[in-house]
Amino acid sequence: MTQPAAQARDISKRFGRTLALDGVGITVAEGSTHALVGRNGAGKSTLVSVLTGLNRPDSGQVSFGGEPAPPVEDREAWRRRVACVYQKSTIIPTLTVAENLFINRQALGGGSLISWPRLRRRAAELLDEYAVAVDPAAMAADLTVEQRQLVEIARALSFGTRFIILDEPTAQLDGPAIERLFARMSSLREGGVTFLFISHHLQEIFEICQEVTVFRDARHILTSPVRGLSKEDLVEAMTGEASGLRTEGNRSPVAENLTPVLKVSGLGLPGQFQEVDLAIRPGEVVGIAGSASSGKVALGEAIVGLRKPVHGEVQVSGRRLRPGSVPAALAGGIGFVPQDRHKEGLVAGLSVAENATLPIAHKLGRFGAISPGRRRAVAESMITDLAIKTAGPEQDVAGLSGGNQQKVVMARALADQPSVLVLIDPTAGVDVRSKENLLDAVDRAAGSGTGVLVISDELDDLRPCDRVLVMWHGAVAAEFAAGWTDGELVGAIEGIGESSE
């Protein structure tokens, strides 16, 4: 029998009061694509950091191809054995895309002297392979979240290592990009490359993985072939309860005659989107889908004041908002989830409670004073409402798992009983069960009269919407009433289908 490509045994790892891994093991067979799933905070990313030598476990052993792992100091040796797309970005913003792709191997095979033109050419080829439309000479800081993720993926796959770990590579990608990634993975797998794949999109597991390992609460629950496992079994293993997945929401349709709570007229930002009109009635949930270049994110950011539109205006409850001002949008009654939680969502170093209450700090006491007790109470109720896994409201938000960080951002958007919610990729990196929680919370908000705008490509996010608009090159190209089929929506998003141009 051949040695497993990678094996971890009895790994334990503790962070302060949190036991992130409790004697877990995993065996990834040579040449297979192995899925690792579990709820947010189950310990998946921690295992990844152990398997890639970034973190030394408190106990346990790692081996590759039967040989014990190198010492953590020898980074080169680790890099020869395993390549990885980490959940947290490892792009260096001050360097160009080309250099990021070939970081620490810029000389391209031996030697130390770098030929920049050659490096740029190689980078362009690599980017072409993955159909990433980015100038290799661009500064990484200027990339969008999707572009960064694609660069990371292209880099990890280009090493030529026989074992590759992908920690939620698809959370920030649109459909075609995911398809391209999977195509690439399967051709590599045919060449004998082994993958460890982490995702909260369970259908992806069934699509590309042969084996799956489930973690729950820092412990190993099961490892089994994917074939023969049902989605319900998987969710049960992850959550530890046998309840089925949520069925469609049962909100009653919104009355046609209500005055819109959010009214966007003639909004335009050259280069991003033009002449967008949009009206959302109280209690209505509207989705906006579109590919990465559709301008949907920019539109959302313009509505909430993160960008300053050049044309048109935004009205909330009949009052016009000052363009480009987040404080005005918040005061006008908008709550929102920005696209990139690391960039715009969270302040690392501050506690969960403080992050969750930043926009509502003025409500936590008089004259600007913040009552720590009230903040704690508010934060605790958010933590229970959205099932945020944290050591407590005082934990540094940087210590939360990716999905739980996302929940903090979401909690914050919901905190102020907003009359309008603008949610950009609200469930990125959130596990299946938590996703239901979040969407339920959105439902409840809508039920109490909030107008909701969901900007996402996730069909799960869009399903509860009363209608879904599809954007294409900066304009609304199609509209679907509830009840659309996945196929027609995806077609519209990708610009095949009945695009109006």
Place this chain on the structure above:
Amino acid sequence: ACNRGTDAATGGGAGPVGIDLPRADSDFWNSYAKYVPQQAKDLGINLMPPTNSQNNVNTLVSNVQTLTNQGAKAVVMAPQDTGAITTTLDRLNQKKIPVITVDTRPDKGGAYMVVRADNKAYGEKACKYLGEQLKGKGKVVEFEGDLSSINGRDRSQAFGDCMKQNYPGITVFAEPTNWEGGKASAALQTDLTANPDINGIYMQAGGVFLAPTLQLLKSTNHLFPAGDPRHITIISNDGIPQEFEAIKQGQIDATVSQPADLYAKWALYYAKAAVEGKSFKPGATDHGSTIVDVGSGQLEDQLPAPLVTKDNVGDSSLWGNQIGK
């Protein structure tokens, strides 16, 4: 604790007298610091361990506070920042602790006695010497000390005024240096490139400027011994041994010797006298100096600061000839 009662210096004699030294990184003040304990012993003074204010007025103020807390009956100090001790002097006067300042005079008076050489006289002596040597013609570079220190200001002002009045034929390039040798060297280099006919240099502190100046002159081929027509006439202030050496070798021409030994001797003398309750009046003293009333009753004993040239550089009474021997 084993240290109780040992803080005030033991032994008999007048005092205790507290003394604060201004800095530890200059040859001149280090010589002064060496003379202090000797002189105290000779005078029979009970001297407290000296403090050092590291050229920082805040430290000076807190040092003096500490000295008085420890029971000093008189305080000798050398404030380099003469405005900033006004309050300290007031406070000491209230406590009836007499203060002797050395080298500098407090802006607002209030010291029992000021012991210093006249810094304006340094500037004037340098001006007159250069004026005569250059016969009233030529170009002179002046390395000015920090203009926010009274000594730098006094020397600069006196030199400048004297030049303007007496030697209008001499162009003066006044270079701000903040007492830094590197700045002086750069300025001199630039000036020499722009004006190769520079024929005089006045440096306000030999300890800082001597070596950089000589080195620059050497590497730019401007160093010629006195007597050579291409020689640049150089006068310095301080009187450190290296200046004497340079005078002997004809590299520089003169220096004004700032009397470190006399500073120590007479500062302590007046401290003792103050503790003993004596008082002084303006007029000539028995040690070749004059006590002057510089205004509002502030007495100042203006010690002689001899001009040292090739002729008297061997004089063994100069402090620069006494140390390091």
Place this chain on the structure above:
Amino acid sequence: MSELSAQLPAAKPKLQLARFRDLALVPAILVLLVVGFIVSPIFLTAGNLLDVVQQQTELGLVVLAEALILIAGRIDLSLESTVGFAPALAVALIVPASSHGLGVGLPEWTAIPLCLLIGALIGLVNGALILKLRLSGFVVTLGMLITIRGVQLGATGGQNLFDLPASVSYLGSATWLGLPASVWITGLLFAVGIVVLGFFRQGRALYAIGGNSDAARAAGIRVDRVVWTVLVLGGVLAALAGLLMAGRLGSVAAAQGQNMIFTTFAAAVIGGVSLNGGKGTLFGALCGVLMLGLVQNILTLAHVSPFWYGAINGGIILVALMLSRLTTGKAQD
């Protein structure tokens, strides 16, 4: 920078000790108190300790100002020359030309408000250059540092201004309820600062901005306005420090404040304020100020050789920092 390193094992003591970062210097200060007691019986007397505190008030105010600015993720080097320039200009506008004034002859009572106003103006100009012209804060305030010190030297001809208006002298020498006025003022301002930074929205905003200004903006904080306010406040505090210093020393020296910025950064950073913004507390900064004052006082009392003063001073500071590192077990940055 430390996104991934947050995963490193330092995490263990982190949770509980996160707040100890502010207390990190307390053990070091306690040790210093013991050392001081061994060195001299005078050390632990109320009089001596009060002297230490009083001598550190002006530095304290400047550190307060710099800590606010650093926490908000910015930097201001020009505080140092504001300490000299603001009182010098204010006094020069008041006293007659015979006392080295500018001959403008404003009324005496304007001294204090005028000085604070000048400080505010410097902060305002810094803010304009940094926020409107988008120049680097380090570079702007460095240029400002050199420029206004130069203007002070030029305008006063290097002279000390020693005919202080009565209000300034009063500030420097008054005693309220047995404590020097400067101690009250500084103490009070620190207390207000600690409360505002700990428990007020406006104060917490500084941490958010310093920690991640994009996120702060997205959370509805008016980042530019807050930063500008902090820069102006910094100027005012530095001007106030200058007033206290002038009052205490009885004149405005031409070099007042010179080289102070170095000690300011030292105190703030030793006290746990990060140069990268978003971290540290005013209490920590205050501990830094006190620690430096205590070290200096002990060295004076111990009558160490002036030649070895610097070496011992630096050595003690290094040891104290290692001590605080070891007692709190927290890596610094």
Place this chain on the structure above:
Amino acid sequence: MSELSAQLPAAKPKLQLARFRDLALVPAILVLLVVGFIVSPIFLTAGNLLDVVQQQTELGLVVLAEALILIAGRIDLSLESTVGFAPALAVALIVPASSHGLGVGLPEWTAIPLCLLIGALIGLVNGALILKLRLSGFVVTLGMLITIRGVQLGATGGQNLFDLPASVSYLGSATWLGLPASVWITGLLFAVGIVVLGFFRQGRALYAIGGNSDAARAAGIRVDRVVWTVLVLGGVLAALAGLLMAGRLGSVAAAQGQNMIFTTFAAAVIGGVSLNGGKGTLFGALCGVLMLGLVQNILTLAHVSPFWYGAINGGIILVALMLSRLTTGKAQD
């Protein structure tokens, strides 16, 4: 700070201007050359410009050292005292006690290697404290700055060392092929630095580490080893600067290097090196050094009043920076 705006369509022009950041000072330097020419006909002569370059060599080396360290995301304040301490100790170990030496009497030829070794040792100790004890770099090197300057003062008794070994004097005054040795050395080191930082994996590692050290570690860069190397290199370069300075000034002054770190940061940051790490080039830093030298040279040639020197100096620097901001259109940080 400007992360959000990065997503704006500005991306296009930014691309080309990103590298102009390094050239930002070039227009300002050109304007200075014109101003200098107007001020004095001597200014544009080869002799004078060479003087400027020579005078800036020592600062240049320290800036080179600091720029490397800053690009790698660290900071070293102690370079300033290394400039004085390393040559002072080396010389003191060689010259006899009568010349204020320590009486050890090592052979003359050891002067230069000894000095460089001392610089390396200081960097090594800094590295150990920062990387092994995980102390804050600012604090460690601040403590080191104070300590070793203190040791220098203590060991030399505050005396200037006048009797330099021949090799040191030689370095300071030799001319090779018509240019001062110091200009050759500094120029060569900058050239090597520019090439290594621009075209070698080892040099690019500094940018990676300074940009995001966790990502650099994940990419297989031995972060600690590289940082340590850079700190040691910085110490060596500072020691070399000290040697050149001692040679040029003909002695090791007790205060050699004092206050130099301030100008060092000024030159580096003006030249586009970011205090936050990962940004800037050695060419930019060199421009910063030259710009400061030109300003000083023009002021000397213009014979501005010593009283207004500072104000004019600061004013010119501020104007030059605004100019470079406006001509490159790039926000600074």
